[in-house]
Amino acid sequence: MRLSCIKLVFMGIIRKTKSVAAVLQIFEEQEDAQSVVHLIELLKDEMNRTTVYRILDRFEKDGIIHSFNGKDGLRWYAKCHGCDSNHHVDAHPHFQCTECDKVECLSLEIEIPQVKNHKIDSTDILLMGQCEACRH
Amino acid sequence: MRLSCIKLVFMGIIRKTKSVAAVLQIFEEQEDAQSVVHLIELLKDEMNRTTVYRILDRFEKDGIIHSFNGKDGLRWYAKCHGCDSNHHVDAHPHFQCTECDKVECLSLEIEIPQVKNHKIDSTDILLMGQCEACRH
DNA sequence: TTTGTAAATGCGGCTTAGTTGCATTAAATT
DNA sequence: AATTTAATGCAACTAAGCCGCATTTACAAA
Ligand SMILES: [Mn+2]
Ligand SMILES: [Mn+2]
Ligand SMILES: [Zn+2]
Ligand SMILES: [Zn+2]
Numbered sequence: 001m002r003l004s005c006i007k008l009v010f011m012g013i014i015r016k017t018k019s020v021a022a023v024l025q026i027f028e029e030q031e032d033a034q035s036v037v038h039l040i041e042l043l044k045d046e047m048n049r050t051t052v053y054r055i056l057d058r059f060e061k062d063g064i065i066h067s068f069n070g071k072d073g074l075r076w077y078a079k080c081h082g083c084d085s086n087h088h089v090d091a092h093p094h095f096q097c098t099e100c101d102k103v104e105c106l107s108l109e110i111e112i113p114q115v116k117n118h119k120i121d122s123t124d125i126l127l128m129g130q131c132e133a134c135r136h
Numbered sequence: 137m138r139l140s141c142i143k144l145v146f147m148g149i150i151r152k153t154k155s156v157a158a159v160l161q162i163f164e165e166q167e168d169a170q171s172v173v174h175l176i177e178l179l180k181d182e183m184n185r186t187t188v189y190r191i192l193d194r195f196e197k198d199g200i201i202h203s204f205n206g207k208d209g210l211r212w213y214a215k216c217h218g219c220d221s222n223h224h225v226d227a228h229p230h231f232q233c234t235e236c237d238k239v240e241c242l243s244l245e246i247e248i249p250q251v252k253n254h255k256i257d258s259t260d261i262l263l264m265g266q267c268e269a270c271r272h
Numbered sequence: 273t274t275t276g277t278a279a280a281t282g283c284g285g286c287t288t289a290g291t292t293g294c295a296t297t298a299a300a301t302t
Numbered sequence: 303a304a305t306t307t308a309a310t311g312c313a314a315c316t317a318a319g320c321c322g323c324a325t326t327t328a329c330a331a332a
Contacts, residue, residue: 014280015280015327015328016328017279017281017328019280040318048282050281050282050320050321051280053318053319053320054280054281055280058280069205073211073318075318075319106251110247110249112246113244115242118263118266118268119266120231120263121264122263122264123261123263123264124260124261124263125259125261126261127248127258129255129258130255130257131254132254135254150300151300151307151308153298153299156309172289172290183311184310184312186291186292186312187309187310189290190309209289210289211290
């Protein structure tokens with residue numbers, strides 16, 4: 001059993017298949033978030049789209065990636081930092097460019113005030129505008 | 137030309153049809169946000185679902201209602217306050233209950249810090265948790 | 273190395289939100 | 303009442319995402 005395999009089992013992924021490796025590689029190489037639609041397109045020669053959905057599900061359960069809705073209601077995924085299968089600790093806002101559609105995770109604290117008579121458990125914050133590249 | 141009609145034309149709606157009146161009435165009676173899926177169900181005996189979509193589009197252009205994505209990626213609509221067809225001034229966060237799914241507009245200012253090298257034009261903020269009714 | 277196992281995958285079909293084109297209806301103006 | 307065209311109904315379509323089931327394959331035990 002190779003080291004990378006021990007690590008994957010620890011994270012909840014049982015078998016390191018070619019498909020698992022291919023999806024993992026995308027998130028290792030690319031810090032920006034990826035839409036499922038884009039991932040399916042990227043991987044269409046290597047695996048079935050159902051497999052993409054299922055691997056993303058497993059990765060999210062394992063705290064390898066996290067997901068959120070982009071501005072058009074599509075599902076996006078990005079790498080987690082410091083999460084595992086028990087705790088998703090990596091809550092942060094996201095930014096989506098209105099020109100190129102690129103999505104970034106933001107290391108940014110946003111203060112959420114109390115809402116009277118409500119218990120807030122989580123937040124979903126999407127900032128929209130122009131990214132660094134599109135601003136020029 | 138009746139007064140209500142003058143008002144509607146002013147807002148961009150050209151003809152006050154029975155369908156327009158029916159959708160309008162829902163938003164006048166109910167302050168909470170409504171999902172399109174729920175509206176279609178509510179109105180299924182009175183009009184075609186395509187008509188619901190088209191009336192919501194027109195209302196949004198006219199500043200009568202605004203839309204946003206709920207936690208499950210569905211489209212939700214709620215009444216605007218102080219908007220018209222030229223200016224949607226009514227930006228605010230939303231709350232969705234994780235138990236009963238109810239969605240509320242929040243009159244709440246949330247401070248958005250600057251993001252380096254980005255131009256932020258709009259925000260989409262969804263708070264999730266337990267509503268007043270579900271907390272007890 | 274071979275074999276047994278169940279995790280993972282492929283595939284086809286299905287669900288559902290939302291859109292589009294076009295023929296028909298009806299609201300408002302004359 | 304006649305005219306105009308905004309609005310509607312309808313059917314077909316698109317696209318994201320899910321599900322069941324047969325098949326494959328990773329991996330551990332023999
Ligand atoms: Mn993120
Ligand atoms: Mn609102
Ligand atoms: Zn951009
Ligand atoms: Zn509730």
